[in-house]
Amino acid sequence: MNKLSGTKGETHKKILDLAETLLLTHGYHAFSYQQVSQALGVRNAAIHYHFPHKTDLGVALIQRYRRRFTRFIEAQQMLAADEQLERYFELSDVYFLRNRQICPSGVLSTEFPRLPQAMQFEAEAFIADMRTWAVSIAARGRAEGCMHYQGEPEAIGAVFFSALQGALQLARVDGKILDTVKIQIRAMLGLPSPEPLREIPDVT
Amino acid sequence: MNKLSGTKGETHKKILDLAETLLLTHGYHAFSYQQVSQALGVRNAAIHYHFPHKTDLGVALIQRYRRRFTRFIEAQQMLAADEQLERYFELSDVYFLRNRQICPSGVLSTEFPRLPQAMQFEAEAFIADMRTWAVSIAARGRAEGCMHYQGEPEAIGAVFFSALQGALQLARVDGKILDTVKIQIRAMLGLPSPEPLREIPDVT
DNA sequence: GTCTATATCCGGATAGAC
DNA sequence: GTCTATCCGGATATAGAC
Numbered sequence: 044m045n046k047l048s049g050t051k052g053e054t055h056k057k058i059l060d061l062a063e064t065l066l067l068t069h070g071y072h073a074f075s076y077q078q079v080s081q082a083l084g085v086r087n088a089a090i091h092y093h094f095p096h097k098t099d100l101g102v103a104l105i106q107r108y109r110r111r112f113t114r115f116i117e118a119q120q121m122l123a124a125d126e127q128l129e130r131y132f133e134l135s136d137v138y139f140l141r142n143r144q145i146c147p148s149g150v151l152s153t154e155f156p157r158l159p160q161a162m163q164f165e166a167e168a169f170i171a172d173m174r175t176w177a178v179s180i181a182a183r184g185r186a187e188g189c190m191h192y193q194g195e196p197e198a199i200g201a202v203f204f205s206a207l208q209g210a211l212q213l214a215r216v217d218g219k220i221l222d223t224v225k226i227q228i229r230a231m232l233g234l235p236s237p238e239p240l241r242e243i244p245d246v247t
Numbered sequence: 248m249n250k251l252s253g254t255k256g257e258t259h260k261k262i263l264d265l266a267e268t269l270l271l272t273h274g275y276h277a278f279s280y281q282q283v284s285q286a287l288g289v290r291n292a293a294i295h296y297h298f299p300h301k302t303d304l305g306v307a308l309i310q311r312y313r314r315r316f317t318r319f320i321e322a323q324q325m326l327a328a329d330e331q332l333e334r335y336f337e338l339s340d341v342y343f344l345r346n347r348q349i350c351p352s353g354v355l356s357t358e359f360p361r362l363p364q365a366m367q368f369e370a371e372a373f374i375a376d377m378r379t380w381a382v383s384i385a386a387r388g389r390a391e392g393c394m395h396y397q398g399e400p401e402a403i404g405a406v407f408f409s410a411l412q413g414a415l416q417l418a419r420v421d422g423k424i425l426d427t428v429k430i431q432i433r434a435m436l437g438l439p440s441p442e443p444l445r446e447i448p449d450v451t
Numbered sequence: 452g453t454c455t456a457t458a459t460c461c462g463g464a465t466a467g468a469c
Numbered sequence: 470g471t472c473t474a475t476c477c478g479g480a481t482a483t484a485g486a487c
Binding site: 170220 | 374
């Protein structure tokens with residue numbers, strides 16, 4: 044309890060980190076306490092000490108992820124809409140490059156009907172957060188004059204949220220689809236297409 | 248063997264039908280021979296007689312689905328591109344209305360990395376089929392002058408394939424997103440928005 | 452906080468009778 | 470083609486010692 048970094052021990056955090064990886068690669072029902080405990084070099088029962096039921100672990104994972112996502116959004120409120128869209132794209136790339144993970148909303152919506160109620164509750168809120176962010180980017184893009192599209196921001200946001208989630212999953216089968224979708228979404232919004240290779244500044 | 252409808256018995260088909268439903272609602276790893284046998288009123292071992300390994304059942308499911316999908320596409324080659332797009336949309340509605348099922352490409356791409364090799368092989372081919380169809384609709388829509396969009400047909404096809412797959416999964420959490428996405432896709436293609444109520448095609 | 456040990460259940464799979 | 474019986478492994482979970 045008097046450790047340096049908070050009230051929860053190291054193991055607690057290690058479990059969450061590992062479980063998150065397993066969730067995004069395997070899905071909720073397809074990972075087990077055995078896998079977590081073995082990878083961490085502890086016993087099955089040790090995991091149950093920190094998270095008595097698997098549901099507790101699942102809920103903790105979504106809650107932590109929500110907090111992190113909220114901070115992520117807040118940190119870019121000062122960016123222009125087209126910049127924020129690129130951040131959204133980068134988020135997808137990060138998942139894909141990490142061993143072809145899919146996004147939390149993808150796992151959670153797919154498994155939704157068979158998730159424990161407590162997890163459904165959290166998942167619904169998290170997915171609403173994500174969708175709201177997508178919509179706000181579309182709305183802001185129109186207001187700032189950098190995005191041009193038919194229809195309502197709500198609908199455009201829903202489309203690129205859906206399209207990115209779908210593309211990230213399909214990328215497990217054919218990785219090229221992710222870039223194709225990103226390019227087309229930019230085109231649909233009247234944004235300059237070829238993404239500027241964000242290069243390392245050579246100014247040594 | 249001298250039954251009316253082919254070389255395989257009734258049970259064989261019943262198993263496939265039930266397993267297909269379970270696959271699209273639960274996912275491949277989340278349904279069991281127990282569930283199939285109990286719902287069919289036979290014993291576990293009876294299922295193993297028809298499909299010795301679960302992989303065999305999985306492969307048979309995708310292969311049957313592919314054949315059916317191919318017939319479905321061929322049956323509408325004479326339709327205009329915008330009509331074909333509406334058929335695509337209706338396909339999503341059918342899944343959703345059937346107990347919030349998701350599309351085969353959704354389950355298969357999500358579970359892809361943990362599918363047996365033989366199933367991966369079939370899944371990849373099936374997903375390529377679906378994507379090809381989406382692209383052909385986009386290409387034909389432009390050629391026929393009824394669809395107007397920026398970018399290549401390959402990219403537009405990839406976007407609405409991804410978007411529909413994503414929306415169908417997200418619809419498990421909030422059903423309204425499916426219609427929103429359909430409306431916006433029409434808008435993106437310069438098509439008239441309000442959809443004419445239509446009959447559900449029986450894709451068997 | 453972590454361990455041993457154990458309980459219970461379920462999943463896939465097989466042998467062999469009917 | 471379907472049954473009984475059985476095996477094995479894995480998954481969630483608990484009691485209680487250290």
